[in-house]
Amino acid sequence: MQDVSVHYELNNTLGIIRIDNPPVNALSQAVRAGIIEALEQARSDSSQMLLVLCAGRTFIAGADITEFGKTPQPPSLPDVIAALEGFPKPVVAALHGTALGGGLELAMACHYRAALPDTRLGLPEVKLGLLPGAGGTQRLPRLVGPELALEMISSGAPITANKALEAGLIDQILEGELEPAAIRWALTLLADSAPVRPTGERPVAAPADTDFLARHLKQNARKHRGQLAPGYIAELVELAQNASLEEGLKRERECFLACKNSPQSAALRHVFFAERATGKLPDIPADTPLRPIKRVAVIGAGTMGGGIAMCFASAGIPVILVETAQDYLDNGLDKIRQNYANSVKRGRFSAEAVAGWLDNISGTLDYADLAEVDLVIEAVFENMAVKKEVFGKLDAACKPGCILATNTSYLDVNAIAAATRRPADVIGAHFFSPANVMKLLEVVRAEKTAADVVQTFMKLARTIGKIPVAVGVCHGFVGNRMLRAYARQAQLLLLEGATPSQVDKAMENWGMAMGPLAVGDLAGLDIGYRSRRDQGIEPRSVLESALADTLVDMDRLGQKSGAGYYRYDPETRARQADPEVDKLLRDIADEWQVPQREIGDEEIVDRLILALVNEGAAILQEGIAARPSDVDIVYINGYGFPSWRGGPMFYADSLGLDTVVARLRELRELTGDDGWEPAPLLLELAAAGNSLASLNGRV
Known part of the structure; x- marks a missing residue:
């Protein structure tokens, strides 16, 4: 064969198609062409059954990302899938690692499927503003039913091999080494005279809940607001119940191309590549040696410190929580246990996994216990004097080469580093709350931060499940500095005639997860109030904070006090517009001589x-x-x-x-x-x- 990415061999009566396209066996043009060539060879040889499996650590994990945005070269994936499904001899697929996107679509076109126990199977195209374009929306409902198919395709989340077996997506769990186990299973099928079994000829089982589609659309209306692909996905899953495979594939292709050519998919593809590019720094070589991080400490067991500790514990890295009093430490550890327990209750993690993670967390009141840690992250009150005091203690307690990180949101990391005798070891680590959930981590490079410290932290962030972005030192770094400009306009719009509800609704309809005033109430208006005081800004001395300052002085701190820009139901926390705020806005506008008008x-x-x-x-x-x-x-x-x-x-x-x-x-x-x-x-x-x-x- 011309292409070494796909190998075909005859093993007695079993023809084996082995795909080997590292690192993830992506469906490149060469792989697609190789599969077609293997099928042609198998068509005329003495094989009685074909086995498709992949070399390396995974089955096919999807499309070849280097082909994104380019004109696909033949054969197309739908052509390959049609050839597999229509092959006159039974075709079986043995899955391991992940079978995602086009990889799962290819597996579904095979007549039988098995997988190793730790395999994960999914159709994540929606995350790129797309939908499965090679039969996934039509074959998955035929295998698992329309309800699970809709859930899998619209969420993009993979399922486990056990769930796939239970649902009918696979026929067998393989035990032991992949290839010999797959061959034994295929020979068993052959001995049982397993027939050709095209997935596309199967009927779609009637849903247990006839209203599942309407319920899905209602439940996800807010999440999917403004997005193109989720609506098409629902339409196509419904079509699979009522139309032939040919009709469904035709409509799927139309919807796929509409999504592919949309601005939304272009945006999501940009995000896909942008997330992977954040680790490439202009002045630090990718092969810069990393400092070993085997043990971590977190200063402060509050909400932020506890969340940070969970990030490391869940990644298998032992962490010591440090507090100033036993009550504070006990409360912090109790909160961590409760957070993990809630995750177990929701089915996010197993009780066994959580027990192991909790074993990774210990506590202390003594900085002397930090003598052997490799990294310390300070997560105390956002006050320069307090942080400098902490870093002075860390400088004295920690070993040479230990990285000292500050979880500041705004403060000058250069000034914090200057409180130590080792500024090259100091870096900013701006986690976002809740730290055990939010993916973003701003890695703040101070003037004297060593290159290997930056590189270590960027790599470590990925280890603990974060998306790191390297930023420089300024007030608020990137995110909060931009937020200040955003929030300023929200305040000025209120004074010029808009209402909080109007501003929030306009931004949420545009696509923001929450409007700016609702976010302020959720976070607590007192946080910004204290920040302005720390900067030397007197209450109500600046137009854009006059309303917020007034609300805090009225003890309207947001959701936690039951009122802020809105009033909140004490039971449900549902927000309601408040005429008292409208009157405050008019009074402040009059005081500052701001003309009010209708704002669209x-x-x-x-x-x-x-x-x-x-x-x-x-x-x-x-x-x-x-x-x-x-x-x-x-x-x-x-x-x-x-x-x-x-x-x-x-x-x-x-x-x-x-x-x-x-x-x-x-x-x-x-x-x-x-x-x-x-x-x-x-x-x-x-x-x-x-x-x-x-x-x-x-x-």
């Missing part, structure tokens, strides 16, 4: 999102972020920006930077606010006809 949703969206864009461009120009795509990843993973819009920088490019600059100037004219002056980087790129994305390749 389009202006609300423009002002909040373009504030992010303009501040993001300034951050890039200052070198605080390495590339525009890093800014996108920060906002998608830390601040609820809709991934299907690609992030603020990608969204700006989708509008066109000349359009963005023109709109910024219109907003400056409309509001009289010089803050709308376009960032020099935007002017430079727009004048040259370039995009922000053109800067992604500079690293």
Whole structure:
């Protein structure tokens, strides 16, 4: 055969098609062509059954990402799948590792399927704004029923081999080494005269709940709001129940191409590659030696410290929690146990796994117990004096080479590093709350942070399940600095005539996970209040914080006090508009002589999102972020920006930077606010006809 990615051999009466395309056996053109060639060879030889299996650590894990955005070369995956399903001899597939996307679609076209116990099977295309385009929406319902098929395809989440067996997606769990176990199973089928069994000829079982589709759409309306693929997926699963395979495949292909050519899929593909690019730093070689991290300490057992400790414990890294009093430590450990127990109750983790993770966590009141740890993460109160005191103690207690990290959200990491005799070992580690859930980690490089410390932390972040983004030192780093510009516009819009409900609804309809005022109430308005005081800003001395300061002084702190920008039901925490806030807004506007007017949703969206864009461009120009795509990843993973819009920088490019600059100037004219002056980087790129994305390749 011409292509060494696919090998065919005849083993007595069994023809074996072995796919070997490391690292994940992606369905490249060479693999597709190799499968077709193997089938042609097997068609005329003495084989009575074919076995498809993969070399390496996984079955086919999906499409070849290097082909994304390119014109597919023949044979197409649907052609390969049709050839497998229509083959005149029984075809069996042996799965291991993961069988995802096109890999699972290929396996479903085989007549029988088995898997090793730890295999995971799924159709994750929706995460790229797509849907299965090679029969997945039509064959999966025929194997597992429409309800589970809809759940799997619309969520993109994989299932275990045991669940796949129970549901009928596979026929057998294989024990032992893959190839010999698969051959034994195939020969058993052959001995039993197992017939050709095309999946596409199976009927779809009637759903147990006839209203499952309507219930699914209702339950996921908010989650899928504005997205194209989930609606098509529901339509196609319903079609599988009522139409022939041929009709279903025809409509699936139409929907797949509509999604593939949509701005949403382009945005999600951008995010896919952007997340993988964050670890590439312009001035640090990828092969920089890493410091070993075998034992970690976390200073502070509060909500943030406990969440950080869970991240390491769940990754198998022993962690010591440090507190100033036994009561604080006991409360922190109790909270960790409760968080894990809740996860077990929800079925997220097994009780056995959690027991092992809890064994990785210990506590102490004595800094002397940190003498042998390799990394310490400080997670105490957001106050410079307190943090400097902690770092002075760590400097004295920790061994040379121990990395000292601060979980500050805003403070100057250079100043914190200066409180030690080892500034090269100090780094910022801005986790997002709840730390055991949120994926984003801003890795803050101070002026003197050593290259191997940065590289170690970037790699370690992946180990504990985080998406790391390296950022520079400034007030708020990338995310919170941009948030300040975003939140400022929300406040000004309120004073100019919009209501909290109108602002939040406009942003949520646009795709944000929550509106800015609802987020403020959830986090607690007292947090920003204290931050402004720490910066020396007097209460109600600045227009954009006059309302927030007034609310805090009225003990309206948000959800935790039952009232903030909204009032909250004490039982359900459902938010309700509050006429008292509307009156406050009118009074403050009168006091500051701000004219009020009718404001449309389009202006609300423009002002909040373009504030992010303009501040993001300034951050890039200052070198605080390495590339525009890093800014996108920060906002998608830390601040609820809709991934299907690609992030603020990608969204700006989708509008066109000349359009963005023109709109910024219109907003400056409309509001009289010089803050709308376009960032020099935007002017430079727009004048040259370039995009922000053109800067992604500079690293």
